[in-house]
Each structure stands twice: as C-alpha cells, then as structure tokens.
Amino acid sequence: MDLTYSPAERAFQTDVRDFLAENLPPALSQKVNARRELTKDDMERWHAILNARGWLAGPWPKAFGGQGWGPIEQHIFEEECCLAGAPRIVPFGLKMLGPVLMKFGTPEQQATYLPRILDGTDWWCQGYSEPGAGSDLASLKTRAERDGDDYVINGQKTWTTLGQHANRIFCLVRTKADGKPQEGISFVLVDLDTPGIEMRPIRLIEGGHEVNEVFFTDVRVPVTNRVGAENEGWTIAKFLLGHERTNIAGVGFSVQALEQVKQLAGKVMRGGQPLIQNTLFAARLARIEAELEAMKITNLRMLARAAQGDRLGAEPSMLKIKGTEIRQAINDLARRALGPAAAPFPSEDLDGNLPIAPEGHAYDAASYFNNRKISIYGGSNEIQRNILAKGMMQR
Amino acid sequence: MDLTYSPAERAFQTDVRDFLAENLPPALSQKVNARRELTKDDMERWHAILNARGWLAGPWPKAFGGQGWGPIEQHIFEEECCLAGAPRIVPFGLKMLGPVLMKFGTPEQQATYLPRILDGTDWWCQGYSEPGAGSDLASLKTRAERDGDDYVINGQKTWTTLGQHANRIFCLVRTKADGKPQEGISFVLVDLDTPGIEMRPIRLIEGGHEVNEVFFTDVRVPVTNRVGAENEGWTIAKFLLGHERTNIAGVGFSVQALEQVKQLAGKVMRGGQPLIQNTLFAARLARIEAELEAMKITNLRMLARAAQGDRLGAEPSMLKIKGTEIRQAINDLARRALGPAAAPFPSEDLDGNLPIAPEGHAYDAASYFNNRKISIYGGSNEIQRNILAKGMMQR
Amino acid sequence: MNFEMSDDRRMLAETMRRYLSEQYGWEHRLRVAYTAPYHDPQKWTGIAGLGIFYALVGEDHGGMGGAGFDIAVIFEEIGRALCPEPLLGAVMAARLLSAAGAPLTDLLSGDQRYAVAIGELDAPYDPDGITCTAADGGDGWRLTGRKSVVYGGGVADHVLVAARAEERLALFDVAAADADLRPYPMIDGGPAAELLLDGAKATLLIADATSALTDALDWGALALTAEALGAMETTYAMLLDYMGTRKQFGQPIGAFQTLQHRAVDLTIEIEQARSIVILAASAMAGPDQAKRVAQAKHLVGRIARTVAEEAIQMHGGIAMTWEYPVSHYAKRLVMIDHQLGDTDHHLERLIVQLQTG
C-alpha cells in the first residue's frame, strides 16, 4: 500500500509544474480560473505552446509524435494543468480521432491527418449525437448512401461542441438501413467546407455558444474518407466510449474549484465576518472536501489498476457519476457563496467597470449552470448507472 | 383560505383534550412516550377507557356503536391522542375488520362480531402477508378447499402484528387455483383455537416481539365464516387498503416525537453546553421542523378534500412517503442526540437502576430501528411511488 | 378549514394569468427579460391597469387586499409565466410606505415604479450590517454608500434606501433622477442595478426603520416563495409532458422506473412547497410571521433548487439550451435563492429561534 508517486513520476510532475509556471500565459490561466469562455485564438495558442514541448499529444505513441505516456503520467499532466488553470486540450482531434486513426485508420489516413491535428491545421469536431438520439447512439438516423466513389450524406447532428471553430467533422452515419441498429453504422471524415453542410449555433442555458447543430443535405464525401470497414462503425464508437476515461472523474477540476471556493469564502462577508466563519457554509465545504479526498483515492485506485494493465469494466462509470456530482456540488458552493452578487448576467463590461462579485468570480453562476451538462453528456449519469447495474447483477 | 378548525371542531378538540387529561393513565402515557413495548393489559385497559366514553370506534356509524365521525373529527381525535401519549388503538378489529363487516358482512356476522370488538371479547389479527408475497398480495398461496360446509385451510401467513394477543384472525385465502391471481381469493374469519393453527413469534431487529408467523395445517373453518362472496376477497382487500388512510401521514406521531427531541436536546450536554446550542444539530432540527410544518398543511389539505367528499386517488401515497420519511428522520435525531447513551441494549433494569440516557429516552435507539418498518409495511414506499407514478403518467 | 381561495383572489389570479398568457408570451418574455430595460414598461402599465397593485395593500391604505394570500396568488402567476416585471419592489415598497404613513397613490396606480435597496455587497441579507450612511447637512438628507443588486433598480422612479443615520437605521426615498443607478439584467432575466450614492439627495421616510425593514423583507420573501412555487409547477408540467413524449431505447422515458420515482419525489416536494407557502401566507401580520417566512424561504430554497437540477437532468441535453423554456425556469428557481436571504440564511434565523425560544 503506497499512495505516493514513484521517483520517476515525481520528477515528471516537477517537470510539468515547471513547464506550466514558465509557459502558461497568465492571461489564459486568469480567464480559465475566472470560468470565462475562451476564444479560438486562446485555445490554439495553448495547443501551440504544448505542441512545441511535445506534450500536446502526450499519450500518443512516439512514432506518431507523442510521448507514449501511460495512465499515470497522463493523470499527472492533466491534474497539474487543471491546478495551474491551463485551458483544456480540445479533445476531438487529440483524444478521440487520433487514437481512432491509429487503431482503425489506413496508413494514408494516419499520414494525412495526424500531423495536421498536432500542428493545428485541422480542428476536428464530433458528429455523434442526433436530435432524438441522445444517450441512445445506436438509433442514429443520418444516412450515407453509396453513389460511385462517394457517400451522399443526409441528416442532422447536434451537440457538436466547438464546431464553430472546426474545419472538419468525424461522423457516425448509417450505411445500411436494415438489420440490428448497431450493424449498419460507418465512421466517416467530412470536410466542413463540403457543399450542403450548414452549422447553426445552439445557445446554452447561461447564454454561451459552445455547441452546434450540423445539417447535412446531399453532402458528397469520398468513400476513402471512411475509417474502418463499412457498417462496422459501431466498433469504433465503442472503442471511443471506452477510451477517453482517464480524466473521467475530473478530480483536477474539482480540486482547483474547491480551492477557489475556499478563497472566496475567506473574502465574502456575511453577518460581519468572512463567510468561512459561518458554520453552515463551512460544514458544506468540509463535507465536500472529505468527499473529494475520497474521490482522489478512488480515482488513483482505478488508475493504478489501469497502469497495471487491468481492463476496467464498469468502474469508470463510478468515477463519472461521483466525479460529476462532486464537481457540481463545488460549483453550487461557489454560486451560493456569492449571494446576490451571483445574480447579474455576467458581462465583461460590468465585471471590469463595476465589479460586483470578487475578482475572478463574475462567471461563477454561469459556470454552475453550464456545468449541469457534465452529468448529462458523454453518457448521462443515468446511463452510467444502467451500465453499473448490468455489471452488478451479472456477478 | 382558512387553516383553522370550525367552532364545532374546536369544541370537539377541547372535549378530547379534557377527556385525555382526565382519563389517560399516566403510567400508560409515560410508557408510550418512552417508546416502550406495551403489554396486552395496557392496550386492553386503554380500549376499555375509550369504549366507556363511546370513542373506541368513533368513525363507526352510531347504529353500530360508533359516533359517525368524519375525517376531520377522526384526525383531531388521533392527533390529540398522539400528543397526549395515548396508546394507539389496535387497528385490526376496529379499523379494519369492523368496516369490512359493515360493508360486506351479513347481518348475522355484524351482530355477532361487532359488539365483541367493542367490548374487547375478541382481539383480531390480520392474515394477509405471506412469505414470498410481501407487497405483492395477489400472489398469495394459502389455500382454502371446500369440504362440505367447511373450508380446509393450508398455508402460512406472516407479519401478523400482535397475533400473540389475538383470539381470532381474518385471512385472505385462495379458493380457486386457476384464473388471474386476484380472482380466486376469499376473505375468511378464523378462530385461533381451531386445531391445526400454530403461531410462532418473529423477533424484530431491536429485539421486540410484535409480529408473528401463523401456520395453517388442515384447519377447518365453516363456510359461514366467509365474508363476502367466494372468490371475491380481492374486492375486500382493495377496500381495506383504500380505507385506513386518514392517519397515514402519522403527523401526530411526528409532532410528539419532535417535541421530545427538542426537550432532549435541551438536556443532553455536548462540548460544555446543551446540544440545542450546537449549530449542526440545531440545523438538523430546524430543517425537519420546517418539513413537518409543511407536512401538517399537506395533510390538512388532503383531509379537507376528503371531508368535502372528494375521492382521493393516489394522493394518500404522498402522505405515506413523506410522512414516514419525516417520522424516521425525527427518530434518527433522537438516536443521534443521545450519543453513546444510545448504545446500551435497552432493559428496564438498566434504565431503572443505572440510567444512562435521560429519563424516558432509553428506548430511543430501539425505536429508531423498529420504525424502519413504517416505510416498508402497508405497501412499501417503493410501492407507493409506483402507485403515484401510474397516476402521474396517465394524466 | 378551507383550502380554497376566495372568489376575489381566484379572480385576481385568473386576471393575472390571462393577461400574462395573452400579453406575455414566451418569445416576448425571452426578448424583454434580456434586452434593456430588461422588462416591458408597456406591460407594466398594462398590469397596473388591471388594478393588480391595489391587491398589495389593505383598504386602510387605499388598496383592497394586503393579506399574505393576495401577494401569494399574484406571485404564483408571475412565477408560472416567468414574468420579469419588477413587482417585488412594489410589494416591499407598499409595506414600507404604509409603515411610513406616506401616500401610496402613485404606487397603486402603477404610475411610479419603486425599488427597495437594503442589501450591500458585504451585508447582502442582513439589515444589521448596513454601512450606507445618511447625513443632514442643513440642506436636507444626503446618502453615501453603495447598494448592490437592487432588484428593479434601473427602471424605478423611486428607490427606498436603508441607511444609517447616526446610530439608527433609517429609511429614505431617493428619486431616480437624483441617483446614480447602473442597470443590468440578471442571469435569469429581469432588471437589477447598482446604486452608487455619493451625497445623493434623499427624503427621510422612517427614522427608526429596523422593524419596518424586517417586515418588508418578510413580505418580499413570501412573494418570492410563491413565485418559486408557480415556476416549479410549470417546470414540473413540462417535465411530465416530456417524459410522456420523448422516446429513448424504444419507449417514452417516462416508462423508466427510476425516472418515475424521481418525478414522484419532485411532486411530493412541490406539494410540500405549496403547503409551506400557504402556511407562511396565513401567518403574515401575525405573531408567527418571522418564523413561518423563514421556514418557507428555507424550505422553498432547497426544493426549488432540487426541482431545477432534477428537471434539467431528467430532460437531458435539451434543457441545457436557451431555446427550451425549462432552462430559464431552472435558472429562476436556482437564483431566487439568492434574493432576500438564501436557504441557509433563513435556516440560521430558525436556529436562533430554536436556541433562544
């Protein structure tokens, strides 16, 4: 039983910390910590900085320009990035399509697309969900009909995150109408400049533009843009769902957010003293802190198993459920701590010229509302419970 | 909108209060308030006192020896009894079989049994549940086969509350094996002295003897002991389930229990001051008190509708769910307030010779455990949620 | 015992509901709630024209209502329609002007809009902590300090301001023309403002205003609990609708038992919220006012948040969008707890009562 990192892991952690201290632009970390929306430029700037260090695609094999990080290194990197307030790596190219191409793509596809992900030439987005098929992917309806060397795609995708910045989209489409719902699905790469594609913003609860709808009308895509065999896209979809789960608990986000709430509670005054001196509020904080400390260990326990090569089954679903509950509870505390100062619709003008919330906290309520999504997307917590229940009742 | 009782109702309330002040033996109310088990004598004594006043069967029509109370009078009576620490009226004869006989019984059955319920000659118990058929009554297996003018009963009943004190039992039995499960059920009255009946105690979680199993081996019961038509016992079962619901929220119990917790929290010391001064404990109390105040009104709202003659549908299920949750939360507070003093296995010897908990609180932990039953019996809270969901989704 | 509204109040609710559903449709609401002045002055006048404001005070002050249930039925409709009109200020101002013996004519006719400014950044819920000061330099009273998140502040003609005059907490009337008000919308829509006072002219209304302020805060809190109740009921109705129509895995999501049970728990909680609002409304102007209001605001604060979070979660992604009304109801239900004392603030009032009573 040893809860600490190995010397090599600690050395890596120090490297990451030093790198972040030197290279993370304060303008970015301030924006991240203040929970404000990042621009496309912000994200590209951070990607370029990481890419220069070779850390943009740390978990990728060296042969493809990565570092071949294992789960623990990846965890260390992500946690340190969270704590430092670094922007999240936009995952669609780096954590989703990249691994898919490495496993299922042709050498040509790999040679074409992987470098363009790293150097920022391509910004990928994801065409999975459809209206009417949220957590029930197998029921998707967007169809791709073969016409010579092309597919002709018709249909609609939704919840396409940051699609407004993307030049390409990877999609699950139906290439066979009959048979089991999972059987007729293919995975194709689409250039967003292709005629017949329209992207429309979806405005979210707090007012931000983060996701989009994408409409396909007779969109012609070369058959060579298919990844993997025709009608076997479900395999890729399942691979992807099982793949990107190391940071599923979001512990780094929670740790950073809790630290911010603590500081906030030391500044905000209530009844003539700092809010932290209020027993009821301090009790809320202390309760969540204990849960988060437990969550850290739960996360490390699963990570240690993954690092040993154990194939995790339903366990990541636990991390997702509890991890998002804790994050949302911390967001709730931040909002709560602000009292009436959480009420204004956040605007840079108000925040800069007439600050109401303490510095860096004007977007806390918006962030609380926006983060209701984390228990819905990526397989809602209800779906995760179904997965766990299935595993549990089969024992 | 008027939350108060009418002048007539207030006068009745005063009558009940005065009666209780004069006639409720302190030895009984102390025992009730200390949450100790009552003896058969205790219960019979209280029944006799009520019967002498004509209030043992208040809701019964005057023709049968009752007062013809409506829902509000019944509520007032029950609430005042709770607040005064009166023993509960044992419901099996008075609130269950009595109304069944009045509605479904023959004049002979009514003339035979109703007076014996009032004067205490008969102590009835209930033969409904069976092992393997808890909340799923329709699946019961105890069978009654016709043999001349008798039924011959074989099978097993369980959860027979206070059966150890009873001389008679009313049972649901299967008189037809085929058809829908609900169709072949009959309602019969059985003398517990009949050969072939064995009653065995079931010891409960906290150590008490409150319920029993009843075994029937070739028990011969005259067909005239059947109430209602053969194979139509389900109608009676449903009538009964819908009938005894005025006190389903148990608000009176909760009010009385909360008052006791408040007093306890003023006595118990923690960190050099009375527990009530502890913010975390006081917060627990204040939260439940607010819920209970709301529950009182919710209860009265439904009661007012019942008094107007509205037929309540699924609403009593709400009262059951929230009412039992609140009662259990109050029991939890009492146990919690005691700290280590809740730990001893309660015994009169310890309580009398070496008191550890404050007076009247030695049985609080036992009562907490025993009252886990209230969200299980009478249709578990899960069944109540199913009932409500059915009504809700049909809207 | 009778839990039905009187005919008068039923008509009041019906009038309000019909007006809002006809004149304050969803698209309209969404537009005005987030576009300056963050409400619709014409509709304000329309509501005033219905005589609604006369229900805010009793006959002795020129109104024809003024009971807890009058406020409750009006605000339940506001909540139901998610109407951003700043009526909260009118409720609180009506109590304060009555206490001051000041004329209410312009308030009741709707000709003048009132906002009430009590809370400050460092003392958001508690009149005790007010640092705003008032001084009479010979040319009348002047106020200095800042009032934060004044609901309806930017669109008011008058702001009633609590400030310290020597040792006492006093109440002043500041004409909007004499004040530096910085308006903005709230995250859940509707107008608010910062009030910056730098020697602003003011008229003294009540010299020793602590009890009048506490009372006005209670009435405001009652209004908010009723508003939350109305918003919860609409939210819940939308959720049930969605559960019956939205299909997943081949069946309506309402067929899933776990969602059924969670919806049942919500309906029970909403009934409890209704009950505590009834109890508080019945206790107004009586000896239990403070306790019942605190219980209501505490309990409704908790329940409203639960309803909001569960409604979003059970809907799924659709309720995360601006386009779907549930997102806006959810915001209101959560943010209402940030007005006039949150669930913990009122729990503390109850704790103090337990410990001292």
Next chain:
Amino acid sequence: MNFEMSDDRRMLAETMRRYLSEQYGWEHRLRVAYTAPYHDPQKWTGIAGLGIFYALVGEDHGGMGGAGFDIAVIFEEIGRALCPEPLLGAVMAARLLSAAGAPLTDLLSGDQRYAVAIGELDAPYDPDGITCTAADGGDGWRLTGRKSVVYGGGVADHVLVAARAEERLALFDVAAADADLRPYPMIDGGPAAELLLDGAKATLLIADATSALTDALDWGALALTAEALGAMETTYAMLLDYMGTRKQFGQPIGAFQTLQHRAVDLTIEIEQARSIVILAASAMAGPDQAKRVAQAKHLVGRIARTVAEEAIQMHGGIAMTWEYPVSHYAKRLVMIDHQLGDTDHHLERLIVQLQTG
C-alpha cells in the same frame, strides 16, 4: 503508487478471516453478542493465539505492526464477521501504554484485556469536558466520577481512565478488581459497561495525557471506520444476493431499475468509504492524522447509515427480523457512529481546521 496490501498484511487479514469464519459462525456470534459476558473469552484467547495483537504496535514496543493499515485490515475483518470481541480497547490501550512507556507484554499476548474509559455522560466525545477527578491522598491515586458506555469495560482486566489531576488531564490504570463496573450488552451486540469510581485505586500512567488521549481516540476512530467498511461490504453482498433471488411481481427485485440505481449508488458510496479509510490509514502518525481521521469518521458515519437504511428498505420486511443477519449488520453500521465521535462531531473538527487553518 500501489493499492495492494503487502503480503504480511494480506496474511494477517486472511488469518483473521479464516479464524472468524471457522470459529465465529453466525449462530455463535448471535448467541455470545447478547449473552453475558457478551463476547466469547475462549475465542478472544483464540484470536490472541493467532498473534493478531502483535500487529497493533511496532517493533519498538514489542510488536510487529502498528501502522494504520495493520489496524485497518484487522478491523475490516471484524466488521465483515460482525465480531463482538472487544478489540477496540486493545487498539487504544496499545497506543496509550506505548505513550506511557508501560509494558505491553500482557496486552500483546492477550492475557490481559484492556478497556479505555474517556467519555462521560455530559462529555461523550470530547476529552476537554472530562469531570472525573484524580487525587493523591498519600496512599496513591484515587479516582472519583463516572465513565459511561466503556466499550469492553465489563470484561476488561484493566481500564485506562482519563481523569483530571489538578489542572491537567492525566491517564490512569485501574485494575478491574478495584473498580465498580456494571456490564451490559450494546443494542448491536457486544460488551460495554458503566464505570463508577468512588475513590477507586489507580496507577498514574501519563501525567499530561491530552495529546496521548487525542491520539488514541484517532486510532480508535480509524479502527471503527475500517470495521464499518467490512460490515458494509458484507451487507452489500447480502443485498445483491437477495436482489438476484427474491421475486416480486414475477421477477427478481433486482430487475427493477429503481432498486438497481439505488444499489449502484450504494456501491459507489462504499468505494468512497474504502478510499477514505485507505487515506486515513496512510496518514496515521503523520502530520495529517487528525484531519484524515476526522474526514474518514465523518464520511463513513454518513455512508454507513445510508447503507444500513437502504439495505433494510430494499430488502423489505425480512431485514427487519432478528433472524436475518442484515438487521444486525444494519444496527452495527448505525451504532458505530455513536462511538468515538459521530459524523457531526468529526465534521466540527474539520470546520475548525478550515476556519483556523
């Protein structure tokens, strides 16, 4: 990073588990836990014979363990089997005797049973509030006062008693023969006693014992969290079993989605409990000991109660009976929160740390 137990500890756990499953079957447990002396002295000796107690302290005190994880693995097995043997006293006494520099030989061999008496009726969890006094009248120390709910008290050979000697909190050894101990069983089984001191003879162990007592309380609390963890896992396994076999409405109750989701929530909570116990065990004797123990006891207190209540509710009536083991596990899981500080007591320690640190 490695979350597997060392071979030594795995053997320790295995030894304990095998002994308890072979020698402490359920019927036996049920009988001895509620029949005087409320444990089984022979089995105590049997456990001692396995050398288990040597794992309670380090080599410098004659043992071969003494780390947090040694305590944790032993108590997890105790919890798993719901074993009523009074080992808690041994854990705490081992820390106290070590701190006093007193010999541990008899404790480690199991020849002498120790109980630790700190709490009093009016100061159940807090050494600060101790009123029991010690005086040296020339013929040695004499203790006066009462210690309540002393775990294992009635079956101990020695009771280590905290008492006030002038201004300081000191620790004494009272031989059972010199004490008035009134034994009784706990509601969840196992021995406890009241200790009535009326000038009882005592030997001074530590003159200024506050930090030693706090430390012993931490170690005791750690043991209890591990015990709860073991009991939760057994309870959960029985629940899953039952869900798979018990039928209602024609299908196993485990087929009902709402029960599935509730069971999933329990398994997540139990994993969280396991994690916080691991964290606390790793922090023992380090700078974070107090904080981690408080977090563990707080969180486990809450989770254990949830598991107990949900296990009963989801089973239904059967788990209300004495005959079915879940009822006894549930009792232990709830009542463990009444030992050495409940979930709120430890939350308060955490609040103080937040507010001062």
